[in-house]
Amino acid sequence: MNRSFFSPRGWCASAIVGASLMVAVQPAKAIPVDLELILATDTSGSVDATDFALRRSGIEAAFRNGSIISAIENGVIGSIAVALWDFGTNVGVAVDWTQISDAGSSNAFADAVSGAGRLGGGGDGQANMMRMAATAIGTNNFEGTRVIIDIASEGVQSGEGCSSNSPDCQATRNARDQFLAAGGTAVNAIWMNDRNFFGLDPTDSVNAFEYGALSVIGGPGSFQVFAETNQDFVVAIQDKLIREITPDPDPCSEIGGACEVPEPGGLGSLALFGLGLVGMGLARRKLKS
Numbered sequence: 542m543n544r545s546f547f548s549p550r551g552w553c554a555s556a557i558v559g560a561s562l563m564v565a566v567q568p569a570k571a572i573p574v575d576l577e578l579i580l581a582t583d584t585s586g587s588v589d590a591t592d593f594a595l596r597r598s599g600i601e602a603a604f605r606n607g608s609i610i611s612a613i614e615n616g617v618i619g620s621i622a623v624a625l626w627d628f629g630t631n632v633g634v635a636v637d638w639t640q641i642s643d644a645g646s647s648n649a650f651a652d653a654v655s656g657a658g659r660l661g662g663g664g665d666g667q668a669n670m671m672r673m674a675a676t677a678i679g680t681n682n683f684e685g686t687r688v689i690i691d692i693a694s695e696g697v698q699s700g701e702g703c704s705s706n707s708p709d710c711q712a713t714r715n716a717r718d719q720f721l722a723a724g725g726t727a728v729n730a731i732w733m734n735d736r737n738f739f740g741l742d743p744t745d746s747v748n749a750f751e752y753g754a755l756s757v758i759g760g761p762g763s764f765q766v767f768a769e770t771n772q773d774f775v776v777a778i779q780d781k782l783i784r785e786i787t788p789d790p791d792p793c794s795e796i797g798g799a800c801e802v803p804e805p806g807g808l809g810s811l812a813l814f815g816l817g818l819v820g821m822g823l824a825r826r827k828l829k830s
Contacts, residue, residue: 572640575616576786577678577685581670582635583694584627584661587735593659595771596693596733600625603779604651610644612786621786622683625654628670630699633660638681664699667692667757671716675723687726689785693778695733697752705738708752717759727760729785731777732767741767762788 580600584593603609604623613621620642625635635657641647671690678688697705701712717728732749734740739747753765766781768774 571682571684572622573618574620574622574640574683574685575613575618575687576621577681577683577688578621578623578785579626579674579677579690580623581626581628581632581667581674581690581692583629583665583692583696583733584633584659585629585665585696585699586663587665587696592695592733592771596774597654597657599771599775599778601651601654602775603782604641604647604654606779609779609782609786610647612783613641613647614643616786617686622681622685623650624677624681625657626670626674627660628666629661630663630666630669631661632666632670632673635660638683640683665694665696666700667694667698668701668703668710668712668716671713671720671728675716675720675725678720678724687785687788688724689726690720690728691781691785692728692730692757693733693774694730695735696739697747698756703756706746708747708755710752710756713756717757721760725760727763728758729763729781730758730765731774731781732765733771733774734767734769740769 582596582600588596613619620640622638622640623636624638627633627635636650636653639646639650639653641650670692674690697703697708698710698713699705701710703710703712720728730753732739732753734742734749737744737746739745739752740749749767750765758765764784766777768777
């Protein structure tokens with residue numbers, strides 16, 4: 542047996558080598574940011590090319606907006622991480638996770654949004670998207686003080702036992718709760734009008750806010766807004782992003798158009814609030830690959 546390992550000199554040399562190996566394999570810590578934000582846009586079959594282009598341009602314009610850039614820069618950390626996802630039956634990453642901390646990086650993200658093709662198609666798979674988000678927030682190399690999904694859609698979840706003419710969808714509730722339990726802070730939504738199928742008119746098959754409150758949004762401070770037209774969307778998405786970047790006790794105070802937050806005091810709202818707190822308290826160790 543080679544006994545050099547047990548000699549003082551051999552032991553020290555081995556210890557140094559071992560320590561060096563530990564340092565070599567120790568992964569870097571995740572990058573701290575004020576907010577991790579998934580912008581999840583509906584690109585299902587009901588969204589035509591014109592609507593898609595206008596909504597995509599609205600997101601692009603938002604990240605060129607001076608007020609949004611200023612809000613990002615004035616955060617406690619001074620940066621956020623954003624990803625743009627398209628979802629239909631499946632989910633596609635249109636723009637991968639990007640750190641934004643100033644005008645240059647915000648405009649670079651806007652450029653990427655402008656150049657991204659359309660992904661998705663098929664049905665409106667909100668549940669599948671939220672399940673994927675629950676995994677993505679643990680592996681994206683960022684650690685946000687808040688973690689939000691921002692859904693933009695013009696209809697209810699397709700399939701998984703959910704009906705296009707009912708606001709009650711267990712699949713989206715389960716997926717939302719999974720996201721919150723994985724460390725998500727909130728799921729917010731901006732709903733778009735879809736003829737007489739989905740919106741806020743009495744003649745609509747499903748009331749957008751009823752569906753959102755019952756089946757989608759959740760977590761402390763979660764809220765939803767409604768944009769009747771694509772032009773309304775451009776204004777609403779900018780105001781909504783500022784609200785998410787710099788939380789306001791009154792989430793509807795600076796948002797034009799219709800806005801709604803969960804009613805306090807109800808059993809469902811209390812359950813969502815509690816679950817959101819649990820999710821915020823869970824440690825999510827993110828290691829850079």
